[in-house]
Amino acid sequence: QVQLVESGGGLVLPGGSLRLSCTASGSISLIYHMGWYRQAPGKQRELVAMIVSGGPINYADSVKGRFTISRDSAKNTVYLQMNSLRPEDTAVYYCNAHITTVTRFGAHDYWGQGTQVTVSS
Secondary structure, three states: OEEEEEEOOEEEOOOOOEEEEEEEEEOEEEEEEEEEEEEOOOOOOEEEEEEEOOOOEEEOHHHOOOEEEEEEHHHOEEEEEEOOOOHHHOEEEEEEEEEEEOOOOOEEEEEOOOEEEEEOO
16 A cells, blocks of 8 residues: 655744645555645645656646745655745645555555645734
């Protein structure tokens, strides 16, 4: 099995910064992409940022210029640096990865448990 574990969430003031981390572990063969989604109360889950093996990166329009996604393939870890945080960034942030394993055919999506980010004065 594969596990994704997030860390780094918390309570910050508007304009502040947080850095989220997500590490994948288990019987991993290849990780094709890793990314971050978020879900605010009463809202649908939405893509925040995604980085594909080889470098292509996608960001939601609402976070462009403020958030930066990066990946350390050797550590099976993805990061999300969040700057200039706004109250509307408040949500549970979920790590997502598309992974092949040694025990299951094909690539499949895996999700972390989520980490709460609250931006409030």
